[in-house]
Amino acid sequence: MNITLNQNDTTNANLKVVLQEADYAPKVDEKIKEYTKKAQIKGFRPGKVPAGLIRKMYGKSILAEEINGLLSKSVNDYIKENNIRILGEPLPDETKQNAIDWDNQKDFEFDFELGILPDFELNPAAGETLDAYKIELDEETINQVHEHLQRQYGETANPETSEANDYLSGELRQLEGEFKTTTLLPINKIKKNQEQFIGVKAGYVITFDLQEVFDNDASAISHVTGVRKAETAELKGNFEFAVEKINRTAAAEFNQELFDKIFGKDAVTTEEEFNNKLRETLAENYQQEADKVLKNKLVEKLVKETEITLPEEFFKKWLAVSNQGKLTPEQIEENFEQYKDELKWSMIRNKIVEENDIKVSNEEVVNATKAKMFAQFNMPEISDELADTMNGYIDNYLKQNNGRNYINEYEAILAEKVLDVLKDKVTVVEKSVTADEFRNLSF
Structure with a gap:
């Protein structure tokens, strides 16, 4: 067996593996002997099947299996022993791989591409300054959580017509863009033109400017759309909301x-x-x-x-x-x-x-x-x-x-x-x- 590494530059290399008959033949012969002991073929007693018949019937698949196993182990051992740091795993070089004649070929050549991970200097932000946040709980947040918990554990109904504290369930779609999602829209979080969303029924379609109705509140828009806050500013122009259902929750009691x-x-x-x-x-x-x-x-x-x-x-x-x-x-x-x-x-x-x-x-x-x-x-x-x-x-x-x-x-x-x-x-x-x-x- 001969393995040759040719490094093209700091991050790319080729690995050539040449297998000769002496490298794989003993393993193939050993596997054929195992088959003769286990094979059950009509006309032969168990353990008495001729090796030549096994070789004729299964020799090609045994050869391919042993070569693939030997090749994988040899390449992995070479990389490990030579301490080569690679990305992922070797990939067969399709530009150099010729068709294999399993019936007549004795020597085999295999070429692989390697992605080399180079060494690098690490200076872990020494002397750098970063902001950390200490969170102070304000009463508005506490009240919002109270409201959320009371809704979460309250009894839900689906009335015919919406009111100010209801949630509208349906599809939100950007008219001049590709954004579309199914969501819950809380009417009481809408800051402008809230009247558009009150008194509606299932089947209604409401057209509005998303940024305007939420007064450019990135947090509220993110909550409704599922888009990251940093990206909500990109959701511009008019949107349509197709109302599918109205959700009303009676607040659970604090008990x-x-x-x-x-x-x-x-x-x-x-x-x-x-x-x-x-x-x-x-x-x-x-x-x-x-x-x-x-x-x-x-x-x-x-x-x-x-x-x-x-x-x-x-x-x-x-x-x-x-x-x-x-x-x-x-x-x-x-x-x-x-x-x-x-x-x-x-x-x-x-x-x-x-x-x-x-x-x-x-x-x-x-x-x-x-x-x-x-x-x-x-x-x-x-x-x-x-x-x-x-x-x-x-x-x-x-x-x-x-x-x-x-x-x-x-x-x-x-x-x-x-x-x-x-x-x-x-x-x-x-x-x-x-x-x-x-x-x-x-x-």
């Missing part, structure tokens, strides 16, 4: 039944306790969002300012092959900058992991999963009797999807540790903002 539904049985027993618990929960959720914003800014800054030369043409080929035709060339081109940024961040993250010897233990993965499960089921703690059951449930969850759930949890913890390392290298300036102001910031 023990509501308290139990939201926070669990007897977790709070008075409205004062409920409001304190609500503030605590909201503060925690908003701070998690604020921390996420800070981390996203840090990642964006690193990706933007770290110079990494990528094998772009190979990357495009690999994206097409690895996604098995699910991505068209047009889609790859359209989203290529995003794919590049994701790859660069992956390389930066791996370098930080190596340089800082960051590790994630199995115990950390299990404990993080357990904490999420407790939060999902609204259980601050569990009894000893339920502990074994919960541990079994967590173990089963982490093994699902061929272990993908475990890997996802592992990767999430690893990413948090990397970002914690990076946060120590920047100066964070804390800014206090209300929850309403935070919601309206563009990220």
